Amino acid sequence: MITEEHVATASRPSELRITDLRVATLTGVPFRSSIIRIDTNQGLSGYGEVRDQASATYALLLKSRLVGENPCNIGKIFRKIKQFGYHGRQGGGVSGVEMALTDLAGKAYGVPAYALLGGRFRDEVRCYADTPAVADPHAMGARLLERKQRGFTMLKMDVGIDLLWDVPGALIAPPGARADVTTMHPFTGIQVTARGVDHLVSYVDIVRSVLGYDVALAADHFGHIALDSCIRIGRALEPFTLAWIEDLIPWQLTGQWRRLTDAVAVPTCTGEDIYLLDGFRPLLDTGAIRVVHPDPATAGGIAETKRLGDYAQECGIPMALHLAASPIATMACVHLAAATENFLALEHHAADVEFWSDLVTGPLIRNGHITVPDTPGLGYGDLDEELLRRHLDPRDPVFFAETTHWDKETSHDRLWS
Structure with a gap:
């Protein structure tokens, strides 16, 4: 008889899939920064951050390449998206997404990111x-x-x-x-x-x-x-x-x-x-x-x-x-x-x-x-959403607004023939 009485089932890593990517853009932390939230089919969310003073678009354009992927496959996904980064602030989207994937993988496996x-x-x-x-x-x-x-x-x-x-x-x-x-x-x-x-x-x-x-x-x-x-x-x-x-x-x-x-x-x-x-x-x-x-x-x-x-x-x-x-x-x-x-x-x-x-x-x-925290993922604890809302960029004042308009973004991404 198989029992799950003593097995943590909050996440089944092999079945985890990305369902959404959203951003909330803050000011004064100390500069403008866009916080990334990646959601999954098992209720887990991972957070990352676009480089200070960079455009959130650098992360949003990656959404259609992420949805459906297992976030625990960080290396596979990174190889898929790294072509969309570049030097300076243009690296902010890929880098922030990778942070969020690492946060998710740590939470899924129940280990801190350093592990x-x-x-x-x-x-x-x-x-x-x-x-x-x-x-x-x-x-x-x-x-x-x-x-x-x-x-x-x-x-x-x-x-x-x-x-x-x-x-x-x-x-x-x-x-x-x-x-x-x-x-x-x-x-x-x-x-x-x-x-x-x-x-x-x-x-x-x-x-x-x-x-x-x-x-x-x-x-x-x-x-x-x-x-x-x-x-x-x-x-x-x-x-x-x-x-x-x-x-x-x-x-x-x-x-x-x-x-x-x-x-x-x-x-x-x-x-x-x-x-x-x-x-x-x-x-x-x-x-x-x-x-x-x-x-x-x-x-x-x-x-x-x-x-x-x-x-x-x-x-x-x-x-x-x-x-x-x-x-x-x-x-x-x-x-x-x-x-x-x-x-x-x-x-x-x-x-x-x-x-x-x-x-x-x-x-x-x-x-x-x-x-260094021992809690799963990045170990930042809980977000103070009320405080975050108070520091939203007035040019983008919606907190983690829906991003369905990025779902269909696509191109022929392969770098070789």
């Missing part, structure tokens, strides 16, 4: 708090010190030409350069002078004098400047023992990254806009950077970023995670970080968003760390 990645290396995940630019270095030091007092052991600040535009003699730039945000760095014609470099050195020196040297400090947003200026700035900042200098030049310019890395004794870091492991290989294979910094909401989701981390480890390169997201994508990154040995720290971009932790009932950031 699907091979287990965990750590019980807590270290977060680093990003802090937007402040012109006064004493004020910046005070803001960073407050985060340090909250328990963060790693911080990041902006140091770059936005601090120099109004400093006489600090920049040489063609007319209109300040408003130009589309031209790649080597082609803007902007040069940082010796006076400009000295101003940035003074700024960081004051910040360090307020903050101290017992906490890791990274620097970002240097501006659209060419390689020679980047090298001068990097060398000048060496005495301050920065954790890394980030995104000084476009990630595509592998040769220039190698020259920068060879020229400075500060760790170089990039990767937040790169899609898939294959996009990272040139930088890693040539040793062009010292820290790889993917955003899992662009790189391809949880498993693909885990593969990237493992490959970077073989190249002797640690991995930090870029992120500006709600607790949904944050918890996806927590499981990824737990399962990746060469992980350094996870970015937290919402240190000043008071309601951020209240969006879910799962683990919160305490003393700059998130405890």
Whole structure:
């Protein structure tokens, strides 16, 4: 006689099928983010998140390719949809869907997401708090010190030409350069002078004098400047023992990254806009950077970023995670970080968003760390739907609106004849 008395039957993974995909677009978490909900025929739902400031369309166009699939077949589905992602925010749809599939698979099997990645290396995940630019270095030091007092052991600040535009003699730039945000760095014609470099050195020196040297400090947003200026700035900042200098030049310019890395004794870091492991290989294979910094909401989701981390480890390169997201994508990154040995720290971009932790009932950031949950899936707990509704994007104010108009979207997707 067969009995199910002691068998969990809330889900039958082999019979699980996707029935729907919907999105709810939020603002101020810290930016605009679209939360993905994938529903199934067994009442289970999984959640993911489109990259901050990306279009929800990148996820919605995948719906017709997902309905009817078993979400536990994450690798099979990922190979089916990964052609619809690309670098930057265009990777947000595929990546967010992969997070939701992992959430569903974990719930179906009754295991935390990290178990699907091979287990965990750590019980807590270290977060680093990003802090937007402040012109006064004493004020910046005070803001960073407050985060340090909250328990963060790693911080990041902006140091770059936005601090120099109004400093006489600090920049040489063609007319209109300040408003130009589309031209790649080597082609803007902007040069940082010796006076400009000295101003940035003074700024960081004051910040360090307020903050101290017992906490890791990274620097970002240097501006659209060419390689020679980047090298001068990097060398000048060496005495301050920065954790890394980030995104000084476009990630595509592998040769220039190698020259920068060879020229400075500060760790170089990039990767937040790169899609898939294959996009990272040139930088890693040539040793062009010292820290790889993917955003899992662009790189391809949880498993693909885990593969990237493992490959970077073989190249002797640690991995930090870029992120500006709600607790949904944050918890996806927590499981990824737990399962990746060469992980350094996870970015937290919402240190000043008071309601951020209240969006879910799962683990919160305490003393700059998130405890890795043992609950099935991503482990974010329950969503506070009332709070989520209060922060819906007014341009898209319907909470998980029906998406039947995407059911028939189709094309001949095969990439070969």
